[in-house]
Amino acid sequence: MANKEIVDGMSMQRALTRITYEIIERNKGVSNLVLVGIKTRGVYLAQRIGERLQQLEDVAIPVLTLDIEAYRDDREPKDRRQPQIDLNLNGKRIVLVDDVLYTGRTIRAALDALMDNGRPSVVNLAVLVDRGHRELPIRADFVGKNIPTAISERIKVNVRELDGQDSVEIHS
Numbered sequence: 001m002a003n004k005e006i007v008d009g010m011s012m013q014r015a016l017t018r019i020t021y022e023i024i025e026r027n028k029g030v031s032n033l034v035l036v037g038i039k040t041r042g043v044y045l046a047q048r049i050g051e052r053l054q055q056l057e058d059v060a061i062p063v064l065t066l067d068i069e070a071y072r073d074d075r076e077p078k079d080r081r082q083p084q085i086d087l088n089l090n091g092k093r094i095v096l097v098d099d100v101l102y103t104g105r106t107i108r109a110a111l112d113a114l115m116d117n118g119r120p121s122v123v124n125l126a127v128l129v130d131r132g133h134r135e136l137p138i139r140a141d142f143v144g145k146n147i148p149t150a151i152s153e154r155i156k157v158n159v160r161e162l163d164g165q166d167s168v169e170i171h172s
């Protein structure tokens with residue numbers, strides 16, 4: 001299997017900075033904003049965006065972690081447990097954050113999990129990489145990089161906190 005770096009750390013950081021500005025613009029500020037990172041790497045990306053938002057707007061934005069495992073569509077609903085969100089999401093402007101958008105099934109599950117925690121006023125989606133091949137009618141509002149892929153390929157996002165460096169690789 002060949003691995004090729006297609007986005008380096010600097011480009012990844014620039015993409016996250018651009019997404020941060022787009023979030024501020026779309027929401028006309030940061031009031032009621034909550035960032036929700038999808039485990040695992042979406043959490044680190046949400047934290048980065050949260051730090052940039054704080055630098056730019058001088059406001060601490062809540063950054064929550066969402067584990068969608070129990071909401072996957074290959075799980076029985078009876079096996080669901082409440083995700084560990086300790087914030088009522090009623091009326092919040094949510095930005096879901098994930099590293100890769102592919103079939104869209106993770107995001108569908110994340111929406112189910114969110115709605116079990118209240119009624120947000122808006123949910124937007126930010127992803128670092130959109131690799132195409134959607135199986136559901138889901139799109140991202142904020143995209144770091146559009147990377148066309150073959151189904152046989154795999155996109156791997158590295159974050160320095162877990163992987164020692166920031167980068168995006170394509171594995172074929």
Ligand SMILES: O=P(O)(O)OC[C@H]1O[C@H](OP(=O)(O)OP(=O)(O)O)[C@H](O)[C@@H]1O
Pocket residue numbers: 038039040041098099100101102103104105106107
């Ligand atoms: O749009 P989808 O088809 O749902 O794919 C995207 C998801 O796949 C990856 O997670 P994965 O389940 O591969 O686990 P990982 O986070 O451990 O890489 C990635 O982190 C996204 O959450």
Ligand SMILES: O=c1cc[nH]c(=O)[nH]1
Pocket residue numbers: 100102131153154155156157
């Ligand atoms: O290429 C892919 C597909 C799903 N999830 C990933 O992280 N990468």
